[in-house]
Amino acid sequence: MSTINNLCQYNDPEGYKCKAQAEPSGYCFWHDKTIDKTHDNIQDKLTQYVRSGGLTRGICLKEANLTGIDLVNHHQKVGYDFSYTDFYRANLSGAHLFNINLSNASLMKADLSDAKLNCGNLTRCNLLGVKWKGCKIENINFGKKLMQEINAKQALKANKPLLALDYFQQAEEIYRDLRKHAEQEGLFSIGGTLIQKELTMRRYQMPKYSFKRIGSKIVDLFCGYGEDPLRIVGLSLIIIFICALCYTFTGLNFRGEVLTFDASKTAIENFSFFISCLYYSVVTFTTLGYGDFTPVGISRAIAAIQAFTGSFTIALFVVVFVKKMTR
Template sequence: MESHQGRCSYQNPDGWSCDQPSGESGLCYWHDPKVDKSNDDVKDKVEQWAAAGKPLDGFQLARTNLEDLNLVNRGSKEGYLCRDVDFYRADLTDAHFFGLDLRGSSLMKAKLIGANLHCAKLDNCNLLGASLSRAKLENIEWGGDLKQERAARRAIRGHKRKESVMYCQEAEEVCRNIRKQCEKQGLFEMAGDFFKREMRFRRYQMPLFSVKRGISKLVDVFCGYGEDPIRVVGFSIFLILVCALAYFFLDTTGGHPVYEGVSGWKFYALEFLNSLYFSVVTFTTLGYGDISPVGLARFIAACEAFLGSFTMALFVVVFVKKMTR
């Protein structure tokens, strides 16, 4: 016998209010997390609810059997709303979630084997321990962060060391799980993105001023853990320009016959171009010998030549890795 008569008090982020009768908690059967639905046959009822045009936001479906659940909004470009839903340990094997808006939902330890997640929205989702074997992951809208990533960054900003390490470990595990599934399906671009995220959260677990963390940060800055060749190109251009400026102000290149009769800003423009030319030649270790550094510029040239040869080798490794996947 119900001790409280009335409508469910749940209201979704858009202002929609549930019209189902509530129990003692003030929430209905679908929105009350205390109602155990693990032994109930709810699959057809969930599909009927969505087909009726009502949002599934806030549904509490932990441990339910939803195998082959179909939540595809056919005939519409927008998927059904299924935000902040609790699918903890739910059996979602072969579920059809094409285009489904799952933002903020918990899929923790959910069984998503063979599930179709094409074009689904998973921003701020909890995917810790989710089984994604054979799940279709193409064109997923991951949004800014998954739940563990967002919690980890919040803890880091709040200088909560123990909490941040815990969330970073969870975020690393989630990113590794997604990365492995993407690699198996040939989604290498997505796999590369999650590999970078995985390595960054591994780095955040290291002591702040440790050598390992410093090296990891450098690898990330220079090449995005081997996934971002454009960073190598950017660093190369930056180094060439910085060294060119150093040669220009140190008057490394000296006068040149081509400058005869040239004065004012034109002279300085030609001198800078000469410095830029010398920087490129030094960076690429061509060594034409038509310009020789003097004084302090010799040490700058030596460092640039060393970094240049290293950077070019790094670019080849990163580029080949990306192209041969």
């Protein structure tokens, strides 16, 4: 019974328990946040602990000097699990961290210069103030949202706008630092995703119904802040289809005869006319203007707006596409 009582009291949110011998504080050496781990032999001690199968989840390594440490689970498909671990201000420069699991951990202000973090899992990890210079980040999983994003949304639900604003500012800073580093490493596809996230966090900091925020949202919907040409294609198809429906009910002139949707006609005849309107919508959107169909009445206004929108959208697609392809 006394042996059980002397075990570490660590129990993380996912139910993992530490079975190491407890210090007088009730926690083992690694899970005790009050024990200083900045001494020189901490690397060898940690390596030995990891290799022996000790629970690495939730351990405290604040300000530890782990320069060049090898935390790769060699010859195994799954890396070591450092979920919930605290690496605040830890020196991990030059560390080998391939395939490591750092979900829900804290790397706040940690030094990852020249570290190898490829294939790591950093979902919901606190990345504020991390030094990324030279760090290898290929195939890293940052998750759909940063920890700060999740906290900001929770703060908004709790009616704490100032706290939410602070979290959004932190998230923007993290995405900006990551984006700059990804571009320096030549990872432009990752950089493109990160700049979308960065600008989205900046949008959330704007007043909710301001023109700036609405304009920013429109740019995001149109082209993903210049990083998603497929959005422009999708939007173009939507515009073409909607305008085709409008032409179906407002009418078009074909060889001197005004054609429009007529409930007295058969479904096949009305569908055939809709296909003709779809053709006319494509011609108008691309500003080809063959002249076989011409707008009448309200259709003229719709055609004018569509032609203007189409020329702008096509130009935007070319710019975004060239930008993506020249990286």
